Amino acid sequence: METRTHVRIPLTTLGGWQLVLLGFAPLALGAGMTAVHWSAGIIPFLLAAFTLNFFRDPERAVPTDEGVLVSAADGKVVNILEVDEPVYLKGRGYRVGVFLNVFNVHVNRSPGAGVVECVEYKKGKFLDARDERISEENEANAIGIRLDDGRKVLVRQVAGLIARRIVCTVKVGDRVERGDRIGMIKFGSYTEVVVEPDAGLTAAVTIGQKVKGASDVLMRPA
Numbered sequence: 001m002e003t004r005t006h007v008r009i010p011l012t013t014l015g016g017w018q019l020v021l022l023g024f025a026p027l028a029l030g031a032g033m034t035a036v037h038w039s040a041g042i043i044p045f046l047l048a049a050f051t052l053n054f055f056r057d058p059e060r061a062v063p064t065d066e067g068v069l070v071s072a073a074d075g076k077v078v079n080i081l082e083v084d085e086p087v088y089l090k091g092r093g094y095r096v097g098v099f100l101n102v103f104n105v106h107v108n109r110s111p112g113a114g115v116v117e118c119v120e121y122k123k124g125k126f127l128d129a130r131d132e133r134i135s136e137e138n139e140a141n142a143i144g145i146r147l148d149d150g151r152k153v154l155v156r157q158v159a160g161l162i163a164r165r166i167v168c169t170v171k172v173g174d175r176v177e178r179g180d181r182i183g184m185i186k187f188g189s190y191t192e193v194v195v196e197p198d199a200g201l202t203a204a205v206t207i208g209q210k211v212k213g214a215s216d217v218l219m220r221p222a
Contacts, residue, residue: 057107060213060215067149067220068204068219069201070109070112070217071215073104075098075099077096077098078098080206080207089152089154093154095192097192100191109180110176110178110182111153111155111218113147116145116174120141121140122142128161140166141157141183142156142157145176155192166185166186167183179215204220205217
């Protein structure tokens with residue numbers, strides 16, 4: 001008996017179907033232009049491929065190890081340090097920051113299981129996401145989560161030079177599980193996970209390491 005494999009392109013709708021459909025517009029245009037000459041459709045097809053690639057949202061296998069926090073985003077680890085965190089932790093914090101380029105998956109995930117206690121949006125600049133000042137000066141959205149074991153963790157979505165829109169899909173009082181989708185940032189950005197220094201956690205990654213949201217452990221018990 002003949003069997004058929006159905007191919008599904010996993011796309012996020014967190015940024016709105018209107019933007020996802022923008023990827024199909026140049027695809028249709030390119031198909032029409034190839035009727036004139038094959039080379040005329042190259043640029044529209046490339047634009048379509050870029051847009052669809054950006055909005056992809058693959059399923060991830062989430063680690064079940066006790067006490068670990070997973071990465072909130074795909075990208076490259078750019079800093080691991082102690083910082084002041086006045087929004088949710090209201091004191092010193094231990095931070096791991098991840099830079100996302102335009103080719104990374106941009107859906108943000110919850111590092112752990114718990115209840116959302118804080119969602120605070122802040123207007124700001126649009127410095128390049130690799131600039132050391134972005135955490136304090138750029139447009140950002142802070143999501144504070146009280147984990148099931150009582151620890152507090154902050155996920156900060158930070159806009160970059162190109163990223164001009166932050167999407168947050170959770171609100172105060174929402175229950176989230178480890179690896180759940182909580183939002184996205186469009187076209188290049190920065191995401192950080194911050195915990196209290198006495199939370200008993202240490203980085204499970206190194207600077208320069210590439211990570212995947214929901215599936216790679218970012219912090220583990222010390």
